[in-house]
Amino acid sequence: MKLLSWNTAKRLKRVPQQIDLINKISPDIIALQEILPSTELEFKKLLKNKYPYIVSSFELATDKTILKNKRMFGQLIATKYPFKPLDPEKFKIPWPERVLSVTAEVGNKKLHIHTTHIPPGSSNGWIKIETIKGIVGYFSDNSDNNQILCGDFNTPQKEDVENGIITFGQTIRSSGEVVTKKQFRGGLGYYWDEGERSLFTDLREYGLVDVFRKLNPNNFNAYSWLIIRQGRSFTKRLDHIFADKQLEAISCNYHETPRELSDHLPIIAEFAY
Secondary structure (H helix, E strand, O other): OEEEEEEOOOOHHHHHHHHHHHHHHOOOEEEEEEEOHHHHHHHHHHHOOOOOEEEEHHHHOOOHHHOOHHHOOEEEEEEOOOEEEOOHHHOOOOOHHHEEEEEEEEOOEEEEEEEEEOOOHHHHOOHHHHHHHHHHHHHHHOOOOOEEEEEEOOOOOEEEOOOEEEOOOEEEOOOOOEEEOOEEOOEEHHHHHHHHHHHHHHHHHOOEEEHHHHHOOOOOOOOOEEEEEOOEEEEEOOEEEEEEOOOEEEEEEEOOOOOOOOOEOOEEEEEEO
């Protein structure tokens, strides 16, 4: 079973090329983030022949009139397997449309698939941490087997051998020392660091592991997001797949993709399911 997760960067004119790439990869399950109502229609039209089961967070929203400005972004899940959407209100987060969940019938088993696009803190402040807490809290109360959580998490800031996860609530000094910020975005840096870090610590306690890091423990050069500023390239591994430790992951990698398609790379995992 192959899963692809990708932040498609709201690029309506690039949807046909994005679909071409998806078709070449040929996943069984597709989870897309940062879609708009316009790109949603294009994705559904171009995916429906190979992926008869499709749902978007726009469909499940109770009030579509508020889905604008910072809340314009949705998620989409398309699969070859029949599924039942879950109520997004089960996640106690500020913007429920930022999580989309389905329970799919894969063979004789039920697979719970969740995808999210966590709001970046640079433009949304502590909504980012509130969203993370709500997502992690959901899994503390719903530790069923066969869960997969994927998407664009907008963290960590960096990873390395010595420090492991370095969050945006921390500063990397010129000496290389990593320290937690006293204040950050109007609050305590400790709580920001704790919030982001919980994705990699608390989720593991609830049975969900970072699949890429599990299979690639020494690869700290991998990235899923790239931006070029003043001729310098900056990369971060912001997109992840967390999966039930009982699911046998065979591979997990980021797929090199032309930058005009998205500022994010797709993350692809294969499971022996």
